Every structure is written in C-alpha cells, then in structure tokens.
Amino acid sequence: MNEQPLFKDGVVGDRMNRVDGRLKVTGAAQYSAEYQLPGLVHGFLVGSTIAKGRIKSIDTKAAERAPGVLAVITHVNSIKVPGFANRSQPDEPPTAGQPLRVFHDEKILFNDQPIAIVVADTLERARYAAGLVKTQYEADQHATNFNAHMDRAKVPAQAKKNPKSPQADHDRGQVDGYKTAPVKLEMEYVIPTEMHNPMELQSIIAHWEAPDKLTVYDKVQAVKGTQRAFAKDWGIPEQNVKVIATFVGGAFGNGLHNWPHETAAIIAAKTVNRPVKLVLTREQMFTMVGYRPYTWQRIGIGATPDGKLVGITHEATGQTSTYEDFTESTVQQTRMMYQSPNISTRYRILPLDISTPIWMRGPGEATGAFALESAMDELAHALNLDPMEFRLRNYTDTDPDNGKPWSTKYLKECYQMGAERIGWKNRQMQPGTNKQGDWLVGYGMGVGTFGANRGSAKAGARMLANGTVVLQSATTDIGPGTGTVMVQLAADALGMPPEKVRFELGNSLFPDAPSQGGSATVNTVGSAVVAACAALKEKLYQLAGSTFSAAKPADIVIKGTQLSLANNASAKVAYADLIKQNNGQEVAVVTESKPGNERQKYSMYSFSVHFVEVHVHQLTGEVRVKKMVACADAGTIVNHKTAGNQMLGGAVGGIGMALTEGAMIDDRFGRYVTKDLADYHVPVHADAPAIEVAFVDKPDLIVDPMGTKGIGEIAIIGAAPAIANAVFNATGKRIRELPITPDKLI
Amino acid sequence: MNQFQYVRPSKPKAAIDARAKDQNSQFIAGGTNLLDLMKRGVMNPERLIDISRLPLDKLERENNTFRIGSMALNATVADDKQVLEKLPLLAQALNAGASAQLRNMATIGGNMLQRTRCPYFYDTALPCNKREPGSGCGALEGYNRMHAIFGFSDKCIAVHPSDMSVALVALDATVLVSGPKGDRRIPFGELHRLPGDMPQKDTTLEPGELITAVEVPEGPFTKNVHYLKVRERASYAFALVSVAAALQLENNIIKDARLAMGGVAHKPWRLTEAEKSLVGKPATEATFQAAAAIAMQGAKAFKHNAYKLKLGPNAIVQALKNATNVA
Amino acid sequence: MADSTPDSKPENPECGHNATRRQFLKQSSVLTALAFTPGPVVQAAAAEWDEKIAAPFEKVGLKLAVNGKNYKLSVEPRVTLLDLLREQLHLTGTKKGCDYGQCGACTVHVDGKRVNSCLALAVMQDGREITTIEGLAKGDDLHPMQEAFIKHDGFQCGYCTPGQIMSAVACIREGKADSEGEIREFMSGNICRCGAYPNIVAAIQEVKTGGQKV
Ligand SMILES: Cc1cc2nc3c(=O)[nH]c(=O)nc-3n(C[C@H](O)[C@H](O)[C@H](O)COP(=O)(O)OP(=O)(O)OC[C@H]3O[C@@H](n4cnc5c(N)ncnc54)[C@H](O)[C@@H]3O)c2cc1C
Ligand code: SF4
Ligand code: FES
Numbered sequence A: 001m002n003e004q005p006l007f008k009d010g011v012v013g014d015r016m017n018r019v020d021g022r023l024k025v026t027g028a029a030q031y032s033a034e035y036q037l038p039g040l041v042h043g044f045l046v047g048s049t050i051a052k053g054r055i056k057s058i059d060t061k062a063a064e065r066a067p068g069v070l071a072v073i074t075h076v077n078s079i080k081v082p083g084f085a086n087r088s089q090p091d092e093p094p095t096a097g098q099p100l101r102v103f104h105d106e107k108i109l110f111n112d113q114p115i116a117i118v119v120a121d122t123l124e125r126a127r128y129a130a131g132l133v134k135t136q137y138e139a140d141q142h143a144t145n146f147n148a149h150m151d152r153a154k155v156p157a158q159a160k161k162n163p164k165s166p167q168a169d170h171d172r173g174q175v176d177g178y179k180t181a182p183v184k185l186e187m188e189y190v191i192p193t194e195m196h197n198p199m200e201l202q203s204i205i206a207h208w209e210a211p212d213k214l215t216v217y218d219k220v221q222a223v224k225g226t227q228r229a230f231a232k233d234w235g236i237p238e239q240n241v242k243v244i245a246t247f248v249g250g251a252f253g254n255g256l257h258n259w260p261h262e263t264a265a266i267i268a269a270k271t272v273n274r275p276v277k278l279v280l281t282r283e284q285m286f287t288m289v290g291y292r293p294y295t296w297q298r299i300g301i302g303a304t305p306d307g308k309l310v311g312i313t314h315e316a317t318g319q320t321s322t323y324e325d326f327t328e329s330t331v332q333q334t335r336m337m338y339q340s341p342n343i344s345t346r347y348r349i350l351p352l353d354i355s356t357p358i359w360m361r362g363p364g365e366a367t368g369a370f371a372l373e374s375a376m377d378e379l380a381h382a383l384n385l386d387p388m389e390f391r392l393r394n395y396t397d398t399d400p401d402n403g404k405p406w407s408t409k410y411l412k413e414c415y416q417m418g419a420e421r422i423g424w425k426n427r428q429m430q431p432g433t434n435k436q437g438d439w440l441v442g443y444g445m446g447v448g449t450f451g452a453n454r455g456s457a458k459a460g461a462r463m464l465a466n467g468t469v470v471l472q473s474a475t476t477d478i479g480p481g482t483g484t485v486m487v488q489l490a491a492d493a494l495g496m497p498p499e500k501v502r503f504e505l506g507n508s509l510f511p512d513a514p515s516q517g518g519s520a521t522v523n524t525v526g527s528a529v530v531a532a533c534a535a536l537k538e539k540l541y542q543l544a545g546s547t548f549s550a551a552k553p554a555d556i557v558i559k560g561t562q563l564s565l566a567n568n569a570s571a572k573v574a575y576a577d578l579i580k581q582n583n584g585q586e587v588a589v590v591t592e593s594k595p596g597n598e599r600q601k602y603s604m605y606s607f608s609v610h611f612v613e614v615h616v617h618q619l620t621g622e623v624r625v626k627k628m629v630a631c632a633d634a635g636t637i638v639n640h641k642t643a644g645n646q647m648l649g650g651a652v653g654g655i656g657m658a659l660t661e662g663a664m665i666d667d668r669f670g671r672y673v674t675k676d677l678a679d680y681h682v683p684v685h686a687d688a689p690a691i692e693v694a695f696v697d698k699p700d701l702i703v704d705p706m707g708t709k710g711i712g713e714i715a716i717i718g719a720a721p722a723i724a725n726a727v728f729n730a731t732g733k734r735i736r737e738l739p740i741t742p743d744k745l746i
Numbered sequence B: 001m002n003q004f005q006y007v008r009p010s011k012p013k014a015a016i017d018a019r020a021k022d023q024n025s026q027f028i029a030g031g032t033n034l035l036d037l038m039k040r041g042v043m044n045p046e047r048l049i050d051i052s053r054l055p056l057d058k059l060e061r062e063n064n065t066f067r068i069g070s071m072a073l074n075a076t077v078a079d080d081k082q083v084l085e086k087l088p089l090l091a092q093a094l095n096a097g098a099s100a101q102l103r104n105m106a107t108i109g110g111n112m113l114q115r116t117r118c119p120y121f122y123d124t125a126l127p128c129n130k131r132e133p134g135s136g137c138g139a140l141e142g143y144n145r146m147h148a149i150f151g152f153s154d155k156c157i158a159v160h161p162s163d164m165s166v167a168l169v170a171l172d173a174t175v176l177v178s179g180p181k182g183d184r185r186i187p188f189g190e191l192h193r194l195p196g197d198m199p200q201k202d203t204t205l206e207p208g209e210l211i212t213a214v215e216v217p218e219g220p221f222t223k224n225v226h227y228l229k230v231r232e233r234a235s236y237a238f239a240l241v242s243v244a245a246a247l248q249l250e251n252n253i254i255k256d257a258r259l260a261m262g263g264v265a266h267k268p269w270r271l272t273e274a275e276k277s278l279v280g281k282p283a284t285e286a287t288f289q290a291a292a293a294i295a296m297q298g299a300k301a302f303k304h305n306a307y308k309l310k311l312g313p314n315a316i317v318q319a320l321k322n323a324t325n326v327a
Numbered sequence C: 001m002a003d004s005t006p007d008s009k010p011e012n013p014e015c016g017h018n019a020t021r022r023q024f025l026k027q028s029s030v031l032t033a034l035a036f037t038p039g040p041v042v043q044a045a046a047a048e049w050d051e052k053i054a055a056p057f058e059k060v061g062l063k064l065a066v067n068g069k070n071y072k073l074s075v076e077p078r079v080t081l082l083d084l085l086r087e088q089l090h091l092t093g094t095k096k097g098c099d100y101g102q103c104g105a106c107t108v109h110v111d112g113k114r115v116n117s118c119l120a121l122a123v124m125q126d127g128r129e130i131t132t133i134e135g136l137a138k139g140d141d142l143h144p145m146q147e148a149f150i151k152h153d154g155f156q157c158g159y160c161t162p163g164q165i166m167s168a169v170a171c172i173r174e175g176k177a178d179s180e181g182e183i184r185e186f187m188s189g190n191i192c193r194c195g196a197y198p199n200i201v202a203a204i205q206e207v208k209t210g211g212q213k214v
C-alpha cells in the first residue's frame, strides 16, 4: 500500500472556485431545455386521472384541431418503439421488471401516467391543447395505501434467486438475538414518500438528425446509460445516439433511471420530424421521475445494562410499483455499523399502483439510518447513557459483517470534532429540561455511512497545440463540482496550473464513465483522469525519444508549450516538435481505470456524523434547527469549498427529511394531493441555520490513488435522525414517523 | 391555459362595465393567484381585464383613517413608514405572507380575493364543489390537514388563505367597492362567505364589483400587537393557523382587545367573545388561556386537522404573550 | 437603440384554426372591447371588423426594454414574461423551476423590483424595463453579487442561481439584508434544493458589508 497521497503540493485540497462558476452566475450555463435548434417545437404530456385500469377511448380531435398543434400521440397512433416488443430488464437493481412502455398499450399502471403527448409550435398552444384531450377509462380497483396492503410485501426477485444477495434475509449469530438482552426495545419507524424535486424541471430536447441518428439534450445523471438504453429501444448503434447533459439542474438520483417522458419526446420528434422539447410540470415531477419510497421499518434492539449491544433486528419494507422491483440498501448498514454478536435483517418490497421509485440522495441508507440511529438513541436513553458514549462502547475497528479490516475509518475523530463544535457538553441527559424562554432546547446526533464504491471509468486526455490539456469523460456534474475537482486532479497529475487544464463532461460520445451516483464520481472518474494524465505524459515521453530517455515520464514538466524535466531543465523539447513526431496530430490518449482486488481484502466506507441543536416551541410545536455540525471521514478532500458545500446541501436535505417533507396520496383516487412546491415543503433559506462542516481529510489510499472515498450520500445520511433525536432530547417526545411537523409535538 | 382576450381599461368605470357585461371575464391585478389557477385549468376566463394600472394604488391618511388603494402592492404597504407606525399588525401580517417577490406583485385587493389553496380545488381531476358545484367535496373525507374547524358546511371545508385579511378583520377594516349599481362599503368581516350551500361563491361581492380600497381606522393598537403564523417551514408557506392579536394596555390591564384567527375558516375568523373576555383583565398567561378556551368554542375537526383544536388555542396564547411580552 | 422583433414564429395553417377563431370571436364580444380607452387589442379591433382581427386578438403588441435593449413584440396574451424571455427572446438565464410562484428561479427585476416572471403576463409589462441575470454584469465585469456567489460557492447545480442573485441584489437594495436572520427571511422566496443556503447568505453579507453599490 502506498502510504503517501498522490499529491503533496499543488491545487488538490485548495478551496478553488468552480471552473463553471462564471457560466452559472451569468445565466450562460445551458441546461437541457435551453438549446436553440432550428424548427424546434414543444411537447406537453397528458397524464391519466385514474390509478389502475384501461383506457377505453381517447378523444384527441379537439386537441388536433387546436391552433398550432402538429400531432397528438397516444397508444392508438404511436409509432412502435422497436425495443418495446420484448423489452425486459435483467433482474438487477434498481429496477428489475418492465419499465413503463409509454404509449404502448391501453393499460394504466399509476395515476398521472403519461397517456398522450401533444406537439405544437409554441409551448402555450401545446399546453392548452393537452387540456382538450378527453379520455374514458375502465377503472380497476387500485391499491396505493401502504398500510392497507402490507400483506402484499414480498422478497425482491434477486434475493429469491440468490440468498447471498445483499437484499436477502441475513442473520449473524442468533436469529432475533436482541430478544435475549437484559435491556431491549422494539419500535416501528415510518418515512413518507419524498420527492427529489431538483429545481430544474425534468427536460429533454429530442432530435432525430437522421432516421437512425438521435441526439437528446436530456436531464440525466448517466449519459452513457441513457445512450445504451435509447440505442436498444430504437435498434440503432450506440454511437448513433448522442446524449448531452452538460449542465444538470440538480437531480439527487432522479436522473439515474430513464423515464417514460424521455421516450415520449423521442417518439414525438420522430413523428413530427422536428426537434421536440418537453419540460415536465412540477406536478409531473411527483409522478413521472421517481421518488424516495414510503418505507416502514421495525427495529428490535437490545444491550447489556452497561451498554454493550446484544443484538439488532432491522426489518424494512419499501414501496415499489407493480411493474418494476425497486430495491435499495435500507438495512445493510445495520450489519456493519456497530459491534453486536447478533444481527438479523429482513428487507421486503411492496408493489403498489404508483410509479416506480428511484434512489434519492443517501438512498436506502438514509432511510435505514433514520430507524437505526433513532433506535440507538432510544436505547441509550433507556440505559441512561450519553448516546455518543453508547456508540463508542459499540464502536468497531473491523467490519463485523465480514471480519475484514476497514480500508480507513476515522469515525471516532468525527465524533470528537462534532461534539466539540456543537457544544455536546451542554446536552442535558434528562429530556425536556433545557429551556430558553418559550423554547425547549435539545441536542442530537446521527451517524451515517456509505460504501466507497469505486467503479471503472475511462478518460481521454489531449494536449492542444497551445499547451492546454483537455480531458474528457462521459460523466455528469449535477452540482457537486465534478468539473472543478477533475481539473484540480489533472492539474496536479500533470504538474500544470489549473488554468491550463480543461475538463469536459456530459456527452455520451466521450470516453465511457458510469452514472453520477453513489458518491463514486471522484474516486471512479478521478482515478481515470489521473491515469489519463499519466498516460499522456508517457506518450509525450515516448515521442520525445532520446531527449528525455534518462528520466521517467513523471519527471516531465510542461510549461506553456515547452516540455522539460524536473531535475534537468536543460533537457527541453518544444511541443510543436512532438506534434510533428506524432504525424501532425495533437497528442491524445484514452485510458481506463479499474479498481483492483482491494474489495476482497478490505471493507471500504465513508462515514459521517451530524450533530444538531434544535429549539422546539412549547406551545406551537415549531422546530427550528439552530445549529448543525456535519463531520465526515471521506478520505482526501480534493476541494474544501465544493466538498463543504456538498455537506451543507446534505444537511439541508436532512432538515427537509426530518421536518418538512412528505408527499401525500389520497388513496380513494390513488392520486397525490401535495404535488407542488407550495404543498410539498422543501426547506427554504429561513429553515437553514448556521452549518459547520468538518472533514477528517485523511486519505484512503486503498480505495483509489487520490485517497478519496465519497461525500454526496453521507452528507445526508444520519442528518434526519440527528434532528429527531434532538427533538426528543428537547421535548421528551419520540417521533417515529417523519416529517416532524408541529402537530406531532403539541 | 386557454386563450383569452386582454384589455386594459384606464378608468375604473370601464373596467367595471367590462366585467359586468361579460360573465366569463375576470379582473387581473397582480395575477399571482389568478394566473396560477389559469395555468392549472381551475379558472378559465375568456377575457382578462387588467386593472393593475388603474389609479387605485394610493395610500392616504385622513381623519385617523388609512385608506389603502386596492392596487397598492403588498410590499409597498408593508414597508410604509406610517403603516409600520400606526398599523404594525397589518405590516406584520403582510410580511408573513408569500415571498418578497410575490409581495412585490400582489395587490391589496387581490390578496383578500385570492382563492383557497385546498389541493382538491387545484386539481381538475379531483372532485370539488367550489370549483365544480355538485362534484362533491374531495377534502371532506380526504386529506384535510389544512382545512377548516369553524364555519364549514358539508359542501366545503376549505379555509381562506390570506394572512393580511386576518389583520384587517381584527382592525375593523372596511372594504370600498364600486360596481355597476354604484359604490358601497363592506365591513371586512362580511366580505368573505362561509361556504354553506354555495361554496363556489367566495365573497359577498356582486358580479362586476371592483374593490377600490380598504379603510382601516387607526386604533390604539400601535404597540402591543403580534401576528403569529404557524406553518410547516420557517417561511414561504401557508398557515396551519395564524393569530392576529392587538391589545391596548394600561398598567398591564387590558383596556381593549382584538383577536382574529387565520387558517380555521373560509373567512378571517374574528374572535369577539374572546376579545370581550380579555377586557378589564390583567395581561397574564392565565387571562390569555381563558380567552383561548372561549375562542375555540364550537370548533370541530376532521380526520387530519384535529391538531388545530390544540394548536389554535396555543397559538392564541402565544400571540398574546408576544404582543405583551409576557414571559 | 434598434428595435428588434425576434418573434417570427410561422403561423400554422392547420384547418380548424378558423373554427377556433370564430368561436373565440363569438366569446369575446368586440363591442364590449370597444368601450374602453385604447388598449393594444382595442386599437386593433377598431381598425377592422371581421375575422381578420382574430390574429390581433390572439396576439397583442408589446414594447419592452430587456437589459437595456428595446423590443417590439407581438405575443399571445397568455404568454408569461418567463416564457417570453426563455422561449422567444432566448434569454434562458432566467429559470423555470415551478411555473407557479413557488420557487423563485424565475426572479427578474421589473422596473427595479424583484418579481416572479412565471406569474407575470408579458402583455401586462408593456412599457416596462426588465433586467435579467444576463443584464446584471457590465460587459466582462461581473456584478459584485456574482463575484461573491463564485467566491462563497453560493450554488451547486446552478439552476436556482440566477434567481438567487437577482433576488439578492434586490434584497440589499430594499434594505432587507441587515442581519443573517433578515437575509434568510427575505431570501426565502428563492429555493435552493442543492441546499447552498449558508453560502448564499455569506455571499450576500459580504456584498452588503463591503458597501459596494449594487
Ligand atoms: C407560492 C405562493 C405563496 C403564497 N403564500 C401566501 C401566504 O403565505 N399568505 C397569503 O396571504 N397569501 C399568499 N399567497 C397569495 C398571494 O398573497 C396572492 O396570490 C396575492 O395576494 C393575490 O394578489 P394579486 O393582486 O396577485 O391577485 P390576482 O391574482 O390578480 O387576483 C386574485 C383574484 O382577485 C380578483 N381581483 C383582484 N383585484 C381585484 C379588485 N380590486 N376588485 C375585484 N376583484 C379583484 C381577481 O379577479 C382574481 O380573481 C401566496 C401565493 C403564492 C403563489
Ligand atoms: S373543501 Fe371546498 S375547496 Fe376543498 S374540495 Fe371541498 S369543496 Fe373543494
Ligand atoms: S418558476 Fe417562477 S417561482 Fe418557480
């Protein structure tokens, strides 16, 4: 193992401003719906108004006659998508099953399912005409109420097939061993359906440049995955599908799946033979692009009187659709978070007549942490122990799930940093005893963890004649600052100032990279970028021939368009000469970078802990988060500015999850009744307190050569239970169903 | 949104005529409520009569009475020095509503005439007697967390969402109206209608009537006032319940009191009996609690809004405490 | 300054158009319209008295100054200022996050006041001055608020950012940025789902205390 981080001096670790900051603050950054194409027309989707059944008839005449309308497409007249005929997904997460085939048949599988797209010359006309489409249904009895249909919960298909699958039931030690503990508790926890609600509405411009050549400007987190999906759908070669997602206005997971509206726009573009722009409405964001599933959890937990865990049983059932099995890692962390001889986990999914969920920031882990970290707090209280002390007594220096050592784990350091900054010593052991005027004051903590799941990726590097190096990889930047940190990594890897390095992303024609998800972009794509930089130097070295032959490629110093050696400045070569050497071509490489076999030897995770101080109004039940400290062990921090911002965002997301967010369905109609940003409350400025961020900032050189682990998910995991625990500490009221709204506290 | 004809008369009279002649027309002022509803197909006027530039935006003060033009913007009124000094309760209520941007667009007249935020009213795929008489009340046995505990009927249980109106009813405001049949004055408490058998009719305005101004007497309520709004996030959300409280104190004895609630009925809910109970009593928490108990008499909850039976009186007590600095 | 008329959308000659026009005319009694002092529509209606006026009824003349540039446009009355900016003037810096006044992404200045352009009809802005994010910088010199947003990393995905910045500038001009608490309250009409709030507040405070002219 390499003990030294890759970069000692340089810009890695700096609080560098974002490379795309100027574009973002001037409005020049272009998002999916903002490309001007000649002949562009507008689509508008019509959604079903029943949750289950069949379309009996659909009357599009009035819509077709409306001014400006070019086409009204429904299952009756839609061109057939070749891939729909026998489309099925392999039994793989997230969604085993059959993704909705838009306009394929008359079946209705959820309320507000897209049943028609109206295409018109202007947005106003398309929108108006969409209202003229009249549909008759034959409705079946639908099931949208989670509690009423708990008996339909099932083992996910993949777990049935493979008992070793992470989704399968798991026992370590005695089954439900917590029951043997002297002190034990059993609790149920519920989180409601939560919506990603990125600020940018899901948008796509679909453009058939030729009958077998498709370009989409699409709000996705995976340009390559999208390219493959559409190529398969339309039976055309992958390279004929160009997916552009240069700027993505937030996604939080909802761009990790391809959704029916995308195909609707592509069908429409083919039908009218013009580029079609489709922007979902905010209501449609609740029904068409996934959500964090409503999840019920039960925890049984027991310990000895001196605070040693005896066992934890963690059960969870998450909602999914009837046509796709969405699964996530809700219970897995319970297997590795604390030292405990007995662990049982059981995970089920409950298919309902609702659209398919998709990972939402921190995904299952955030859901699971709400139960686990609340339960730890409850047991600490029952044991009359400080909850941090209780966690320390069950701290584990190896992964108890598999006995492997951690690649790195600095969670204790996080505890210390956080406890100090929040003023943990001010926490009263007795809930409800700390008052400031009309407000009750409470402190709480919650721990988070997420796998450091480096994957494989490719990156290309090209040195332009002017000495600038351009890197490309088909990743995206939904907000974390990917473009910026890649420039930092490349700059240091090349030994060049960041101004001379450019990084391009968000284009499926670039070298292959996975989706931006699972907090794995920096470790995955970063590794590829670093490898590409090394390969570029290697190639320069070879082209330079005898000039540099006494040295190593890594010793090459690039200054402007001059190449020399670190230890021998007189060995010089002009880049222009190397271009000549290279048949007149600028020097370029494409490299792939993959993880090795470290996963066999180590358990690799990021860790975080959130500490919060809340004030709860005694009479109105309003909760104000007064202060929050977010600490993370995320390996090397490539850019403290953007990484810190990630932590802030996760903390704010945690405030929403804990206090304000939850989408309600009226089960009589199977239809959402809180479906815009006035009824579904995401946190606003006034909800966000001062938030302090602290990183351990120690490299994990087992995960990747830069020592990074991952930040995006742990930024939110553990934040919601920290708040719930603080509310308990303030009031003595334990709220086990989120969100903690004022009515629950009065 | 349907296509409509747009006209911009320059005189109130022309606006009133236009509105009276065409059933399918609507006045548009700030547009922040009407356009929202039109985008969702809840309202589909065929003609919009733009009244935003009518010369009705003045803020005048005469004979101890404020006369606020209906086209004055929410933000303008909330920031007005004289309003802040003499009608602080109104300024607080205005600032508790919507956002800075919306308050820059929303007019005083439009604010009081904004329509309910009941989610069934907003979704044309769901039943709603207010939107479509006879289709049923979706909220009655549905998701009624935000709904009324006073003055509802079995036809409609919606609440009126305006914050400003809660302060105005407490301050004994009067609405000035011009219509095809001339001018009239409506006591603020009589502007909004309880649903009864006609939930589709929000107010007592006659077709074609234009609100020209609202008059607010300068009372003694310049100091011990508080507008308390309890909501599901710290700002930019409609009230679960809100309370407008104004007291006149002399040596900590309550000389005069005004109390009204929002988020509990389809009108700003004046609490006259509770006010009476306060007068003559010392400003103590016990006094406030007694008043709050009186205020809640007759309240009745539905499946999801039972919390209002407790939050309501708690909010009254807290508003009165804040108004008087009783710890 | 040169007038420009960027709107030249091809009329769609689809059949049925006329039927709708006729219906439309029926609904909108022209006689009533004539009773008013001239609005743009009424002028058009007065000039002619047959179906040809359907077009003027569907589109209305409109003059706007956007970022200092004068536009003479013809728009359907139902077009919002936001959609006019984005879809017709191709000023896509102003964002659509909800279309219902619930997020602030569409914040622009109209005659110096911050408003939600999604709830403003374009025709109702006739004669007014609009400033969008594209009009904030002076050439290559960023506005101090733009600089501060970059420095404090007041964004992640960047989608709410133009709205935040337009709102932030107005917030200071309105005198509502005297404390962190006040900034948070008066910026609450701008949602940032990425949650960059603390950094946004820091940026505003820096500009405010820096005393630069905004
Ligand atoms: C996201 C959001 C959040 C909000 N939050 C709050 C809140 O917390 N508290 C709150 O109180 N409000 C809130 N509002 C509502 C807002 O205050 C109203 O939309 C606004 O006050 C309406 O004023 P307007 O001038 O824009 O009305 P318009 O939309 O122009 O008109 C509303 C109605 O009144 C009629 N009308 C307008 N003026 C007159 C007149 N002078 N005479 C006769 N009829 C007239 C119109 O025909 C129309 O039917 C919120 C709105 C939004 C969009
Ligand atoms: S409460 Fe009133 S507004 Fe709501 S659904 Fe019932 S009738 Fe409609
Ligand atoms: S788009 Fe206008 S406020 Fe959201």
Ligand code: FES
Pocket: A199, A249, A250, A479, C154, C155, C156, C157, C158, C159, C160, C161, C191, C192, C193, C194, C195, C196
């Ligand atoms: S930066 Fe993404 S929403 Fe604010």
